[in-house]
Amino acid sequence: MNGLRNRNQKIFSYLYDQYSSTLYGVVVKVLNDHASAGDVLQDVFLKIWKNIDQYDEERGRLFTWMLNICRNTAIDVLRSKAHKLDQKIQNITDDVHIGNEPLIVHMQVDHLGFSKMLERLSKDQRNLIDLAYYKGCTQEEIARVLDIPLGTVKTRMRTALNHLKQIVKNIDK
Amino acid sequence: MDAQKVISSGIIELYVTGMATEQEVRELEAAMLQSPEVLAAVEEYRRSLEYYVAAQVLPPDHAIKDSLLNQINNLEASGSAQTFMSSTLPGHPKATLMEETLIPEKRLSWKVVAAAAFILLIGSIIMNFFYYKKWKDFREYKDKYQALLLSQNSIMSTNDKYKARLEELEQTLNVMEDPAVLKVNMPGTKLKPDAVATVFWNTQNKQVYLKVNNLPEPAAGKQYQLWAIVDGKPVDMGVFEMGDTAKLLQKMKVTDKVQMFAVTLENKGGAAQPTLEQMYVAGKIPG
Numbered sequence: 109m110n111g112l113r114n115r116n117q118k119i120f121s122y123l124y125d126q127y128s129s130t131l132y133g134v135v136v137k138v139l140n141d142h143a144s145a146g147d148v149l150q151d152v153f154l155k156i157w158k159n160i161d162q163y164d165e166e167r168g169r170l171f172t173w174m175l176n177i178c179r180n181t182a183i184d185v186l187r188s189k190a191h192k193l194d195q196k197i198q199n200i201t202d203d204v205h206i207g208n209e210p211l212i213v214h215m216q217v218d219h220l221g222f223s224k225m226l227e228r229l230s231k232d233q234r235n236l237i238d239l240a241y242y243k244g245c246t247q248e249e250i251a252r253v254l255d256i257p258l259g260t261v262k263t264r265m266r267t268a269l270n271h272l273k274q275i276v277k278n279i280d281k
Numbered sequence: 282m283d284a285q286k287v288i289s290s291g292i293i294e295l296y297v298t299g300m301a302t303e304q305e306v307r308e309l310e311a312a313m314l315q316s317p318e319v320l321a322a323v324e325e326y327r328r329s330l331e332y333y334v335a336a337q338v339l340p341p342d343h344a345i346k347d348s349l350l351n352q353i354n355n356l357e358a359s360g361s362a363q364t365f366m367s368s369t370l371p372g373h374p375k376a377t378l379m380e381e382t383l384i385p386e387k388r389l390s391w392k393v394v395a396a397a398a399f400i401l402l403i404g405s406i407i408m409n410f411f412y413y414k415k416w417k418d419f420r421e422y423k424d425k426y427q428a429l430l431l432s433q434n435s436i437m438s439t440n441d442k443y444k445a446r447l448e449e450l451e452q453t454l455n456v457m458e459d460p461a462v463l464k465v466n467m468p469g470t471k472l473k474p475d476a477v478a479t480v481f482w483n484t485q486n487k488q489v490y491l492k493v494n495n496l497p498e499p500a501a502g503k504q505y506q507l508w509a510i511v512d513g514k515p516v517d518m519g520v521f522e523m524g525d526t527a528k529l530l531q532k533m534k535v536t537d538k539v540q541m542f543a544v545t546l547e548n549k550g551g552a553a554q555p556t557l558e559q560m561y562v563a564g565k566i567p568g
Contacts, residue, residue: 120353132338133334133338146345153349157353171331179299241330262291279332
């Protein structure tokens with residue numbers, strides 16, 4: 109941590125090697141666009157480099173902090189790309205639609221290294237998590253996109269996350 | 282708020298996926314500070330979600346890392362200047378996360394500027410050499426052009442001179458070649474035995490021309506005069522010039538009849554009657 113605070117480039121390079129694949133995975137998931145994902149990833153790492161002073165070890169892990177910067181930056185880009193809510197929703201519905209195509213799921217397995225354990229989550233559950241986490245959708249937006257009542261969004265999200273938690277717990281054992 | 286109640290409320294699930302409202306976030310973060318139990322629960326959900334995220338890794342292009350390290354190097358280089366700038370601006374509001382990240386993209390690093398300046402300098406030097414050579418060539422060509430112009434002028438004037446002379450010669454030739462023209466040789470008298478002059482008399486239009494072959498230059502105030510002897514009486518055919526003019530055929534007066542031509546030296550302007558003692562050449566019409 110001290111190395112990073114003193115802006116040690118070797119440590120930054122190490123940090124990049126450790127986390128760039130994960131963060132790039134996030135950016136691509138958010139934007140669905142490999143072309144701009146590289147630029148956004150650079151942006152993310154520059155933010156990490158410049159704002160490392162603001163990281164507080166007592167408030168959370170470094171990975172969590174980096175992941176938040178990455179997710180927020182990518183979602184900001186996504187929002188600036190689709191100013192109007194409708195466009196954003198369109199983007200989401202497209203994504204949901206694509207997610208339902210077996211071929212695309214297969215591609216995700218190849219490209220994103222989608223591990224077997226995640227396949228234990230249902231497609232619907234993954235969609236729900238993705239809409240919230242990667243697309244930054246509010247509960248209302250998700251309800252609109254999936255055409256389900258607001259209360260159901262909450263319930264399904266709880267079920268999905270608890271399922272995920274259970275899966276992770278089993279792996280950790 | 283009771284820890285268990287918070288945990289079972291479902292707010293944590295919304296919080297970690299970013300779906301919680303601002304108020305919910307505030308409430309939960311307050312609870313996290315108060316209760317280690319809540320904090321642990323949040324952390325558990327968070328780890329699960331991070332597991333989910335980490336399971337979907339995708340290696341970025343290698344070029345991105347090099348580009349990043351370059352950008353960071355540039356930031357480092359301009360870092361001290363930036364610090365100085367911000368410290369001299371009191372009360373300057375701290376830039377937001379978004380604004381800060383925009384700066385390195387918009388601001389050119391000094392290295393880039395220096396490199397660009399250097400390239401421009403080299404380019405300028407090359408252009409200077411190029412244009413200096415051009416200018417030198419141009420100056421040389423200008424001198425040559427002026428010299429050529431001068432020589433062309435002199436050639437033109439010489440040419441004019443020759444042209445005029447050629448015309449005169451042509452006229453002479455035309456007169457001499459005309460079959461109607463009679464050539465009268467006038468050999469020197471006792472006064473000047475080697476003197477020679479020739480008269481060309483056009484028998485059709487009666488025009489008389491004179492060609493001086495050899496006559497001494499007259500003294501100042503004196504002038505030669507041509508006479509035609511018609512029926513034993515001298516008729517004035519006019520005075521004539523010597524020098525360059527004498528080399529050509531000189532047009533004299535007209536006479537209908539003539540038996541003989543003679544040249545005497547008279548006072549300038551000519552005389553009414555020839556001074557016979559001063560007769561230099563004389564010749565009879567042949568035939």
